[in-house]
Amino acid sequence: MSRVKNRRLLSSPGCAITRSMETKKIAVMQKLLKANDAVADQIRRELKDKHIFFVNLMSSPGSGKTTLVEETVKKLGKRIKVIEGDIQTTLDAERLQKLGIQAFQINTGPFGGDCHLEASWIRTAIDELGADGMDYLFVENIGNLVCPAEFDVGAHMNVLLISVTEGEDKPLKYPLAFQVSPLCLVTKIDFLPLKNFSLAKLRENIRKVNPACAVVEVSAHDGSGIDSWIEILKNKPGMNR
Numbered sequence: 108m109s110r111v112k113n114r115r116l117l118s119s120p121g122c123a124i125t126r127s128m129e130t131k132k133i134a135v136m137q138k139l140l141k142a143n144d145a146v147a148d149q150i151r152r153e154l155k156d157k158h159i160f161f162v163n164l165m166s167s168p169g170s171g172k173t174t175l176v177e178e179t180v181k182k183l184g185k186r187i188k189v190i191e192g193d194i195q196t197t198l199d200a201e202r203l204q205k206l207g208i209q210a211f212q213i214n215t216g217p218f219g220g221d222c223h224l225e226a227s228w229i230r231t232a233i234d235e236l237g238a239d240g241m242d243y244l245f246v247e248n249i250g251n252l253v254c255p256a257e258f259d260v261g262a263h264m265n266v267l268l269i270s271v272t273e274g275e276d277k278p279l280k281y282p283l284a285f286q287v288s289p290l291c292l293v294t295k296i297d298f299l300p301l302k303n304f305s306l307a308k309l310r311e312n313i314r315k316v317n318p319a320c321a322v323v324e325v326s327a328h329d330g331s332g333i334d335s336w337i338e339i340l341k342n343k344p345g346m347n348r
């Protein structure tokens with residue numbers, strides 16, 4: 108939010124003092140992002156050395172992230188640990204713990220309600236979870252298509268989920284989330300055919316903002332596309348770059 112405000116202030120003419128204050132704020136932000144990236148790189152290297160594939164799931168609230176992780180555990184087995192990000196509640200971590208896996212919940216609400224996760228928090232969560240008995244680590248990032256895209260959490264692969272009920276225009280409105288993700292899962296395809304939704308249009312809009320983004324259609328409810336998703340996970344793309 109504040110970064111959007113910064114951009115607006117910077118572009119308004121005749122406001123030199125505000126402009127210099129905002130320039131300083133941006134410089135601080137760049138320093139924070141640089142520090143975040145250094146921790147993220149360290150996490151990525153460390154997990155690679157331990158042969159643990161780390162996936163960062165991003166989407167709007169309700170697109171099906173937790174449900175997808177549940178289905179993934181059922182198909183891939185229990186050598187999966189999950190870091191859950193939400194403003195409030197431990198509901199998602201509890202859902203996953205019921206499947207017999209370790210899940211660590213991060214709540215940002217008590218600390219100002221940040222709408223993204225940062226690498227240093229992931230570092231702490233990994234230390235708490237421990238690396239034993241883990242082949243895969245998932246982060247379910249905080250639900251929105253804006254802030255999580257700006258912060259590298261150290262994942263080997265970012266995955267963007269978009270459900271068919273969100274509309275085809277979202278890649279054009281929130282391009283960064285799609286640009287930092289080599290894989291986009293179109294979720295809830297069991298809802299097709301929806302009267303006002305075109306899968307072809309959504310694919311075209313994803314291609315416009317990120318031509319390299321692979322698109323896989325899935326449904327956690329009827330199982331469509333889940334085998335393709337599991338196959339991608341087994342290949343661990345991005346881990347050896």
Ligand SMILES: Nc1nc2c(ncn2[C@@H]2O[C@H](COP(=O)(O)OP(=O)(O)O)[C@@H](O)[C@H]2O)c(=O)[nH]1
Pocket residue numbers: 166167168169170171172173174175250294295296297298325326327328329
């Ligand atoms: N029809 C349908 N509903 C789904 C699917 N995946 C998730 N849902 C439902 O969407 C809602 C939100 O899912 P959830 O996994 O909690 O979303 P999250 O907020 O992204 O973690 C729940 O009611 C799920 O049952 C799907 O593939 N098809």
Ligand SMILES: [Mg+2]
Pocket residue numbers: 172173174199247
């Ligand atoms: Mg969830």
